[in-house]
Amino acid sequence: MPGFLNQFGERNSAGKMVLDTEKKAIMNSVVYLGRMVGVFIFEPMTERLGYKKMFIFLCLIQLVGVTIELTSKEWIQFTVGRVLTYVTIGLIEAVIPSYSAEVSPAPLRGFFSGLFVPLQSSVGMLTSGVARAFATTQGPVGWLVPISLQGIPSLVGLSLILFTVESPRWLISKGRHEEALTNLRRLRTQRDCDAGLPEMEVAALREAIEYSNSISQGSWKEVLSGTYWRRAVYACIMFMAYEAGGNQFYNAYGPSFLVDAGLGSKAFIYGIIVNMCGALGSLLTILTTDTIGRRPLCIAGSAALVVWDCLIAVYGGAEDITTNSTKQNIVVASFILLIFSTKVAFASHSFIVTIEMGGVRMRKKLMMIGASQDVLWSFLTAFFTPYIMKSIHANIGFVFAGIAGIGFIYAVLLLPELRGRSLEEVDELFENPRFRWGWQYQGVKTTGIGAEIANLERHGAHADAEQGKDVAVAQHVVLDEEDEKR
Structure with missing residues (x-):
């Protein structure tokens, strides 16, 4: 944006306002540190404060970050504010799906836990439109308005x-x-x-x-033991296949291809x-x-991703890619279908399944591990x-195809089918026996207290859908437009 460059850039030898390579590298890399901080503080703070207070906390952090950005006179101050907004992104990716999974009944958990993903993509379209509208604005308003929308x-x-409401599971x-x-x-x-x-259900x-x-203290040491x-x-x-198998391919290569292909x-x-x-x-x-x-x-x-x-x-x-319209159309269509297939395969399911696999004691820790992998593979x-x-x-498409292939093999052989299971039911599925092929989980009949909870949650689940949507949307609405820049 010209207005942004006029504020934070420097005039080059040709008389144009630009950001030098060092500044761009710093501004685009340190934000991942912010996201990782958000991921790392999620588990201990949520365990101590609960989900509602964590939600208030992440909203306030976002507002502080946006305020710092809007009042910036130097690029370093702007970068500090941007890092804080990325702390919010790290928290959102862990707090929102975890909370949604805990308050929703088992038959509807996939819908509510994954709801933030389509909202995220919709926000991406909005931010793209706003950026386009101010793409030629020279004055400060050209970057102040898009940034202010983050708040x-x-x-x-x-x-x-x-x-x-606070999660009943956390309260218990x-x-x-x-x-x-x-x-x-x-x-x-x-x-x-x-x-x-x-x-x-409470009982x-x-x-x-x-x-x-x-039988368990839920310590980090236990993450490396048992199942x-x-x-x-x-x-x-799952998170590796999500980010490195498809989600980041368009962001990393798509714009360059469009330019090279004429x-x-x-691009917009x-x-x-x-x-x-x-x-x-x-x-x-969902x-x-x-x-x-x-x-x-x-x-x-994942098969389509390959x-x-x-x-x-x-x-x-x-x-002849610059002159052959058929090949250009094939590549453009492949990019579009690539993102569509990524969302179908792992965008929502990485969060949904990770939360489900955590069982009674390890949900937050496993979500923290998964979200940290999300940040790591985005950065790499x-x-x-x-x-x-x-x-x-x-x-390089073959490299991404290889990673997507790993995701496909995992989905076929190992991915557990946990649809309709209560969160407390999962530990029994993984412990008896210690290993199952992915397709074997669906036919297992559990007999413990988790099965009783699942039966209670299934009762009237369809009637719960409308009331539950209001709760989920209230939590999901905080999605940050900044997430689309990663």
């Missing part, structure tokens, strides 16, 4: 926090059983409350948590289409994952792709 979701989120873990019952009754339909289901959750506490280490590895594979003038339109298809893909996912299941969507989506990555590699490096892909492209150009 709106936090203000809306803070105004709606009164309409949400802290011994606040009466408050947990009150909140659970707000989350369930009047019919279920009249039938006494919230009381039975079952209390028994499950007390039993888990008697938890395998669950942690599964989470790492399509730079259409293609960016809008990519975000729109991403939103449609993620919306399709609407079907609780009926079709996690495995079929991940298998189909195809699109290979097509981009084959046709993107063709000698963004950092190394330009260097690899210098050597092999469009053939």
